[in-house]
Amino acid sequence: MATKTPVKKRKVVRRKRRRIRKSVLYGLIGIVAAIVLVFVLTTIPKLSTDSKLKGLGYSKESIAMIKKQKLTKTILNDKLYSDNLNAALASESFNKDYLKLYLVTDSLNSDDTQLYERLRARNYPEDSCLKLFEKLNFWEITPLLVFDYVSDVEAYIQDCTDHRDVNSENHFELSGKYVNWYDSTSASDAKDVSMIVNKRYYLGESYAPEDLVQLSLTYAAKDCYLRQEAADALAAMCDELNGGGKPKMYASSSYRDYQYQVDLYNGYVNSKGEEWADSISARPGFSEHQTGLTVDMAATGAQLSKFADTDAFVWMQQNAHRFGWILRYPEGKEIITGYSYEAWHYRYLGVELATKVHDSGLTYDEYYELYLR
Ligand SMILES: [Zn+2]
Known part of the structure; x- marks a missing residue:
């Protein structure tokens, strides 16, 4: 008898241990099952979204951006994809406001x-x-x-x-x-040298720049005036072209006041009618010459109208912008500027802006509307 008692006790202890072990085991299984379930529930949809986006053609980086920008639904619902959008999504410059633009263009x-x-x-x-x-x-x-x-x-x-x-x-x-030129017009914002004057923006009858200076006969015909900054830029430009030798070109016309344009324009109208006058001349208030930032260049010894055939013009095409000047009415852009081609008419904008306009390939009318207005 004395030997049986410890055996019984051991059995009871063992059973208790087994019960404890079993409950711990079930608990653990429950926890693992829960973890697996959470993992499955969260990962499978993610995997399927990823694979759907991947299926459309998106890269890993693009998919990350799609999720960050919360575009998954939008993109998957309409099956949106383009190579350009894929590339844009992977770049730092992506902007979701232009989602549809990325889709219709090759680059943006x-x-x-x-x-x-x-x-x-x-x-x-x-x-x-x-x-x-x-x-x-x-x-x-x-x-x-x-x-x-x-x-x-x-x-x-x-x-x-x-x-x-x-x-x-x-x-x-x-x-x-x-x-329809002159149909809808507004006053030019004449605050600085970037001011625009064309067949849409005009200067008032009383507008006259305050810093007009008379040009030296080395650089201009008699009685020519420009604003100080433009006068200095004209001199520097002519000096470089002349290279210390005889003057090769000069400003044949520069600042014109409102009344001058009244007389000029009316003269054209009286001679060949309004339509013709409008094609070659600005109406009063709409002339760039009133800004004091505009010149008509002539090559020495050549007629103004022949400026396009001169070496000075070739030089101007390559260099004018370096001195702050742009060709204002280029050949082939007549329907945009509203003017016939004028190889001789240049506008001062300052070096920085003139260079930007020159490099853009746009007329100043377009450039102004696109970037400055
Ligand atoms: Zn002119």
């Missing part, structure tokens, strides 16, 4: 989005903007900033497409008429 930079914003600000609907960006080049869209509002965007796109054989960044013509 800050100039494009700036143009898009300007069109939207001019009340072009989103759909119209997307069509324009899908079908046209940048330089085919920028003239719209200068033109009157075009309600039939499809027709405009067709017109541009029909002229692809002759049009380029340097030449732009269309069959339709997209602007």
